Amino acid sequence: MATGAESDLVRRAEYLLLLGLLACFVRWGLIPAWRSLNTDFPGYYLAARLYRQGYSLERAYDWVWFQRQKDHAGIEQPLVTFTGYPPDCILPVLPFSSLPPLAAKRCWLVLNLILLGVDILLLNSIVSIGPRRLAIVAFLALDALRTNFLFGQEHLLIASLLALAAYFYFRGAKASAGAILACGAALKIYPAFFLFYFVRKKQWRAIAGLALCSLGLALLSLALFGYETLRYYILDVLPRALAGEVIDPYDANWGSFTALLRRTFISEPELNPHPWVHMPAAYAVLQPLCQALLFVPTLWAITSARVAPAKEKLEWGAYVVLLLILSSAPAPYHFCALIVAAALAVNYFLAMGQKGRACFLVAVYGLLCFPARQVWAASSSAWQAFPAYRRLGALTVLWAFLLWALASGHPKGLRARLKSREAAAFALLMLALVTVGVLSNLRHARGLLANYSTRIVTGTESTVAAEPAAAGERVFFTTMLRSGYTIASWERGSVNTCAFGSDAFHPAASAAGETWVELASLSSRIVRAPLDGRGFDPGRISVEAEDAEQPAVSPDGTRLAFIREKRGRGSLWIKAVIVESDNRRIWGTESLAVGDEYGVLEAAFAPDDRIIFSARPATTAALFALDLRSRRISTLSDSSRPTRYPAVSADGQWLAYSQEEMGNWQLWVMRFSTAEKHKMTESDCNSISPAWFADSKTLVYATDCGRGVGLTALCQVRAVR
Numbered sequence: 001m002a003t004g005a006e007s008d009l010v011r012r013a014e015y016l017l018l019l020g021l022l023a024c025f026v027r028w029g030l031i032p033a034w035r036s037l038n039t040d041f042p043g044y045y046l047a048a049r050l051y052r053q054g055y056s057l058e059r060a061y062d063w064v065w066f067q068r069q070k071d072h073a074g075i076e077q078p079l080v081t082f083t084g085y086p087p088d089c090i091l092p093v094l095p096f097s098s099l100p101p102l103a104a105k106r107c108w109l110v111l112n113l114i115l116l117g118v119d120i121l122l123l124n125s126i127v128s129i130g131p132r133r134l135a136i137v138a139f140l141a142l143d144a145l146r147t148n149f150l151f152g153q154e155h156l157l158i159a160s161l162l163a164l165a166a167y168f169y170f171r172g173a174k175a176s177a178g179a180i181l182a183c184g185a186a187l188k189i190y191p192a193f194f195l196f197y198f199v200r201k202k203q204w205r206a207i208a209g210l211a212l213c214s215l216g217l218a219l220l221s222l223a224l225f226g227y228e229t230l231r232y233y234i235l236d237v238l239p240r241a242l243a244g245e246v247i248d249p250y251d252a253n254w255g256s257f258t259a260l261l262r263r264t265f266i267s268e269p270e271l272n273p274h275p276w277v278h279m280p281a282a283y284a285v286l287q288p289l290c291q292a293l294l295f296v297p298t299l300w301a302i303t304s305a306r307v308a309p310a311k312e313k314l315e316w317g318a319y320v321v322l323l324l325i326l327s328s329a330p331a332p333y334h335f336c337a338l339i340v341a342a343a344l345a346v347n348y349f350l351a352m353g354q355k356g357r358a359c360f361l362v363a364v365y366g367l368l369c370f371p372a373r374q375v376w377a378a379s380s381s382a383w384q385a386f387p388a389y390r391r392l393g394a395l396t397v398l399w400a401f402l403l404w405a406l407a408s409g410h411p412k413g414l415r416a417r418l419k420s421r422e423a424a425a426f427a428l429l430m431l432a433l434v435t436v437g438v439l440s441n442l443r444h445a446r447g448l449l450a451n452y453s454t455r456i457v458t459g460t461e462s463t464v465a466a467e468p469a470a471a472g473e474r475v476f477f478t479t480m481l482r483s484g485y486t487i488a489s490w491e492r493g494s495v496n497t498c499a500f501g502s503d504a505f506h507p508a509a510s511a512a513g514e515t516w517v518e519l520a521s522l523s524s525r526i527v528r529a530p531l532d533g534r535g536f537d538p539g540r541i542s543v544e545a546e547d548a549e550q551p552a553v554s555p556d557g558t559r560l561a562f563i564r565e566k567r568g569r570g571s572l573w574i575k576a577v578i579v580e581s582d583n584r585r586i587w588g589t590e591s592l593a594v595g596d597e598y599g600v601l602e603a604a605f606a607p608d609d610r611i612i613f614s615a616r617p618a619t620t621a622a623l624f625a626l627d628l629r630s631r632r633i634s635t636l637s638d639s640s641r642p643t644r645y646p647a648v649s650a651d652g653q654w655l656a657y658s659q660e661e662m663g664n665w666q667l668w669v670m671r672f673s674t675a676e677k678h679k680m681t682e683s684d685c686n687s688i689s690p691a692w693f694a695d696s697k698t699l700v701y702a703t704d705c706g707r708g709v710g711l712t713a714l715c716q717v718r719a720v721r
Contacts, residue, residue, distance in 0.1 A: 014132055021139035028371070029146035033109055041093075041105050041152020042080045048068055048090040048097035051225075055568040057087050058229040061237055063710050064466060064478060064505055067485055071503050071520040075101050078484045083710055084246040087225045088217070090188040092157060103150050112149060115160045119339060122163040125349035126170055126313065127345055137343050140362070143371040143452070144335040151333060158184050159336040162191065166340065169206065170309065174198075178209025186217045190323045197319050205401075227617050235663035236686075240396065240709035243444070244328030247708050248463070255391035257290045258328040268706045269455050270713060280445050288437020291326060292482060294399065298322045298432040300422070301406035310351040318342030319404040325399050334389070335369055345402060361401060368394035371666075427448070446703050447683035456490050456700065456714040465714045468691045468700045471509035475691075475700050477714060478505050487517055490714070506550045510557030511650070511694070518549050526551045526562055545575065545590065554605040555650060559628075561603050561611060562591070569648050570600035572613055593626055594633065602645055607652035612636060614644040614657075623657060645689050649696035654720060656680075656699055657692035667701055669719045680717055688712070696720065 032038075048058050050069060059065045060082040070080040088096075092111075096104035120138055124131050141144065148156050161184040169177035178198065185192035192214070198206040221230055240246065244258045250272035252263065265286070267278040298550070302315045320341040324330055344366045349358035368391060417423055456465070456475065464480035465488070479488040479497065487504045488497040498504070500519055508516045518524050526548045529541040544551075548562040549570075558577040563570040572594035594600055594613065601621060603613040611626040622643050623637040637643045642660040648658075653672055658665040667680040667687040681687040685705035689712075692699060698719040702712035 011132075018132065018136050018139065019144060021136065023137055024142055025145055029142075029149045030109070030113075032148040033152070034106060037075070037077050037101055037105055037152070039077070039079075039151050042070065042075050042077045042101060043082045043085070044090060044093045044152065044154070045097060046073060046075060046080055047082050047085075047087075048094045049073060050568070051090055052094065052097050053567060056229060057090070057225055058232045059568060061117065061232065061710065063464060063480070064485065067503060068505060068518075068520050068524065072522060072524070073101075073410050074522055076124075077101075078482065079480065083708070084237060085242040086186065086189070087229055087237075088221055089154060089188070092154060092187070096526065108152055109149060112156050115156050116145070119156070119160045119163050122160070122167045123340065123343045126163075126167055129343070129347050129350060129493070133346075134343055137346060137362070138339050140342070141335060141339050141369040143332045143369050144338065146371060147331070147464040148333040148336050150211065152335040154187055155333045155336040158188050158191065159339055161244075161341045162320060162337055165191075165194075166313075166344070169316070170313065174203050175209035178203075178206040178211075178342065179213035180627045182210050182213035182217060185214065186221070189238070190327060193323055193326075194319070196299060197302065197316075200304055201301055202304060203490040222301070223306070227676055228616075236660075237709060239663060242328060245704075245708050246329060247711070249329070249707070249708050252389060253331065254329040255389060256325075256328050256330055257294075257392065258287055260371065260389055260392065261290065261492045263286050266449075267452070267704070269452055271707060280449060281442075284441035285438055285447060288434050289443060290425075291437065292430045292433040294325055295405045297428055298399070298403055298406070300426045301403055301410070303410065310348045313344040313502040314348035314402070314405060317341035317348075318399075318406055321399050321402055325395050332369075338365060338369065345405075348405075356402075357405070361398070364398045365402065366393055368398060444684045447681070448685055450683070451703060451715045451717075454715045454717060456716060464711050467506050467689050468702060468714055469507045469509045469515075470691045470693045471511070471513055471515070471698055472694060474509075475508035475714065476509055476515060477702075478507065482620075491715055498526060508551040508553045510553045511555050512557050514553070514557050516544065516551040516553055516560065518551060519551075523547050524549045526560070545573070548573070550602065552603045552605060552611075555607055559605065562607065563600055563603070564596075566596050568599075570615075571596040571598075572600045572603055572610075572611070574587055574628070593628075593631065594624075598624070598633075604646045604648050606648040607650070612648055612655060614646055623655075647690045647692055647699075649692045649693055649720075651696040654696060656692065656701075658686075658688045667717075678719070680719060686710070686712070 035638060039581065046066070046069060047057060050055055063081060063083065066082050067080060070077065092109060096107045099107065100132050116138065120131065120134050127134070145156070161180055165177040165180040170624060181191045181194045187539070195207065195210055198210065244254065244256065244262065248271050249259065250263045250268060251259065261283050263272055264276045265279045265283040267273065267275050298318060301321065317340065320337055324334060324337060327334065342361065345361055346358050349361065372390070415495070444610065465477050469476045474489050474491045476487060476489050478485055485503040485505060486500055487496055487507050488495055501715070503520045505518045505520060514528060515530065516526055516528050518526055524547065525543055526542045526545040527543050544560060545562050547564055549565065550563045552561040560575045562573055564573060571592060573589050573590050574593045576588045593611070594615070598615040598617045601614045601616060603611055605611055607627045611628065612623060613626060614621055614623055620640070621642040622635060622647055623643050625634050625636045637651040639659060643657055645658040647656040655670045655672060657668055659668055664684055665686040665688050666682060668677055669680055670677045683705055685700055685703065687703045690699045690701040697718060698712055699719045700716045702714045703715050704710055707713060
């Protein structure tokens with residue numbers, strides 16, 4: 001038993017530690033977060049602002065479109081994205097979306113400070129280690145809290161919901177616990193996987209609460225965001241997000257086995273050119289095997305019957321750790337949830353009189369959440385990048401330690417358990433999970449990497465290459481750099497970029513070599529500019545249209561088409577060239593060709609006085625043809641599936657476009673004269689934005705195969721033999 005002097009010394013040491021952690025959090029987390037927007041909060045804020053203004057959120061997952069809206073909103077952040085987030089995640093930020101961006105973030109930070117206090121109070125009502133030690137546990141998650149505040153993330157809110165769910169669960173309100181977890185799953189998907197925990201524990205009321213609340217929230221989301229937005233998220237975005245294919249799926253900053261195995265066994269020409277060995281089949285087998293080896297033993301170690309309260313709290317905490325280690329792309333801010341897990345686990349070990357084990361757990365937890373610069377993360381070599389996964393190593397040690405604690409405290413010995421029917425059932429579960437996972441990975445990999453040999457490599461500085469336009473042997477395209485979006489050109493393996501001083505999108509080129517570009521700031525304008533690598537020179541450009549987006553130019557350069565948006569609904573406008581007596585070419589007046597009731601998305605000229613455009617007049621995008629002489633509009637696509645991105649060959653015989661099939665956009669080619677169609681791609685990824693070379697036989701298009709969803713690279717393919 002400790003003496004009074006020893007207890008006082010420990011208490012003082014704990015207060016000093018807590019003050020030190022608080023000072024570090026304020027210095028490196030709260031103050032920088034208060035002063036700047038940083039990266040993630042502008043995405044939540046902008047999506048919420050667009051929704052409040054009446055925009056559909058479906059196009060928020062389009063990187064270029066969302067960046068354009070960022071420019072129009074005047075948000076001073078180089079890059080803003082909404083990739084991978086469910087639509088519901090805008091709801092916590094929605095009350096602040098009428099404020100300026102930084103003021104909105106500051107309100108969000110104040111709310112997060114309140115949530116942190118609520119989290120500690122809730123846990124204090126569940127465990128018996130005292131508020132001082134609970135605060136130490138909370139602020140030991142220093143990097144998680146720092147990045148959550150710095151980036152304006154929502155993971156502290158998720159941690160509070162996990163703590164609230166635990167509060168109700170351990171007080172017997174099982175249905176309420178399930179309902180609260182459903183609310184968390186609407187914002188970030190992983191709380192939904194508590195369903196398996198409740199099934200294992202035979203907590204049917206909790207299952208009912210989780211299921212009924214999830215159904216209610218799904219209906220609410222349908223009412224708020226519409227069918228098309230939810231359909232697009234569930235079919236197009238969510239599967240790729242669950243697979244870890246968001247942002248850069250090879251980035252070592254994602255501390256997961258999925259990211260590690262992908263970086264080790266899958267090559268990608270730009271993002272991961274030097275894996276340990278390019279063996280996609282090894283990834284297809286090892287990834288589900290690894291996940292099953294984590295999931296099944298943990299679920300088995302959790303007892304199906306009621307146990308002592310302290311042990312059940314350990315089970316809850318261990319399951320939270322399991323969900324984090326199973327995550328395909330966890331960032332440091334995800335580990336805010338570990339505050340709940342660590343508090344419950346430490347409470348168990350102290351209640352059992354196992355202070356040494358409690359100290360070991362706190363040490364591993366502190367190491368896991370300690371801020372450390374990922375100096376190896378950008379290394380091109382798989383071997384050299386391994387040290388960057390130190391967070392994954394610490395998380396694995398924490399998971400293994402908690403699994404051992406669960407297994408060693410079981411009333412039956414391990415040998416007796418291995419001979420039971422339950423062991424056979426869990427073995428079959430593991431076999432089923434691995435089999436389904438391998439088959440799913442093999443299906444996903446089919447054709448995924450086949451286009452590597454046809455890639456137009458754009459250099460390692462570029463994360464996105466999109467919206468290609470061909471002119472002779474040159475390809476102009478939109479590219480994303482750390483400073484924002486600009487236009488680049490590719491010719492025979494050489495790449496040049498043009499710095500415009502503001503975001504530049506959607507190049508268009510005529511046969512004569514003239515080039516048009518959209519420049520975006522508080523509004524968009526279309527300029528005609530020579531793109532020869534010399535950069536932005538106001539004296540060398542001319543403004544062709546104000547408040548205009550996505551230029552399209554007729555092959556002879558005599559007509560310019562562009563889109564104007566009103567709350568996300570596009571209308572199509574046309575300007576024609578007037579040739580004066582001295583052969584000077586000037587632009588005529590603008591004329592409205594297609595109203596915003598169509599919701600125009602893209603447009604392309606055909607040589608026969610037609611414009612082929614994609615639009616969404618109702619719920620599904622389709623292709624239409626506009627006759628420029630009669631101004632009559634006819635439906636061109638006969639498919640019930642969404643169809644977009646039209647491109648007409650120079651000889652006017654072929655139409656290239658993309659059609660959505662099973663959540664993926666596939667490239668198609670159609671002959672106008674016979675309506676004969678050919679499918680050019682068939683893979684579990686997106687192939688979009690085709691453009692024809694001058695030979696009318698070869699296409700260049702954007703694809704995110706082998707990359708993060710929407711993070712496209714450029715490929716070329718022979719479309720006509």
